[in-house]
């Protein structure tokens with residue numbers, strides 16, 4: 001039987017979206033999910049997302065990396081799923097949904113989606129990097145030569161190295177442009193390559209830059225390879241809360257496979 005799918009992208013982080021409200025999708029078929037995400041033999045995407053019914057909220061998000069394995073929160077994927085939910089008529093212009101890291105609030109206005117991320121209570125400052133979890137784990141470090149940098153190989157050596165090992169971390173390389181603006185390139189765990197943008201990653205960078213005193217602002221613009229995102233937040237006694245990720249989320253095409 002053919003599988004209907006929708007392709008969305010949020011600042012170049014691209015996803016296969018499947019309406020699984022009828023629970024017909026085989027969630028344990030890792031090989032099939034990685035095939036759908038394969039850019040040569042399948043549809044091609046950084047991840048696959050199921051939209052499912054939720055007993056109390058607007059919908060539930062189930063996220064898989066391109067390797068076919070279910071993973072932790074995907075910020076850009078969450079923003080794209082809000083656009084998909086609106087397209088399906090599941091929501092109007094506001095959403096409350098459950099993802100693996102908890103409940104998220106969101107709103108959509110044309111192609112712009114605002115997604116509330118979880119509060120971040122702990123940020124670790126190490127000698128050459130910062131580590132924090134914004135729904136997914138993120139290693140953040142400065143790289144001045146960001147344009148001429150081997151993100152794939154350097155990212156992989158950090159992702160598979162100590163202390164992350166097999167469980168891994170996403171890895172973000174950052175260059176400061178100004179007090180309010182940073183450039184970021186991200187190596188994503190589960191894609192095992194650079195992606196054009198990572199929502200939990202740019203969120204991590206904004207909070208990390210504030211935490212280590214690189215900015216005093218709480219409204220940060222991040223230039224990712226695939227476009228621009230905004231991150232806003234409040235800080236109270238070391239707790240980063242009211243964290244919002246804002247950027248475009250667009251339908252690309254629909255098909256059957």
Ligand SMILES: N[C@@H](CCC[C@H](N)C(=O)O)C(=O)O
Pocket residue numbers: 013046065071072073074075076077136137170188189190191195197198199200201
């Ligand atoms: N692209 C994502 C992050 C997806 C999860 C990540 N690859 C992981 O497994 O930790 C985003 O936009 O946040």
